[in-house]
Amino acid sequence: MVARDVMEADLCVASPDDRLADVARVLDEHPHSMLPVVDENGRLVGVLSELDLLGFVLPASVEDVDSLRFLPESYRLRALGQEESRDVRVGEVMQTENLLTVSEDEPIGQVALMMVKGRRSHIMVVTEGELVGQVNREALVRELVHPSLGVGDSL
DSSP: OBHHHHOBOSOOOBOTTSBHHHHHHHHHHSSSSEEEEEOTTSBEEEEEEHHHHHHHHHHHHOSOGGGGTTSOGGGTTOOOOHHHHTTOBGGGTSBOSSOOEEOTTSBHHHHHHHHHHHTOSEEEEEETTEEEEEEEHHHHIIIIIHHHHTTTOOO
16 A cells, blocks of 8 residues: 555645735644645645644743744744734745655555654655645554554454
């Protein structure tokens, strides 16, 4: 079994130019905790997660700003008012580094290993840089863990 067999192909995606506030609303209604971000050609350029949204608002919510040094540079020390924050674009906050991607033909055992080692809940599936789907943790648990543990077998 390969990534193509378990991937979600009908994805909700964001653009780097989308307003963060609009995408946060979509993410709130989305069944997953992140959205892939693609350019006008459908090429994967980043991801935006609920953690990115939390990191974005932390500087305004935490009194001891020095305690935020662990945050990526894009999160830090924003001196934005509420109105200005609403106009921030996804491209200013999204993750662009260390994106884990696989091809459609990647064996699901390898995808699971990457997911565990990278501590991710989703891995993007790309073909020549274009996003074609994503494999989520639930699909891998269903295909790899449940059969191993006899989940779903009748007693």
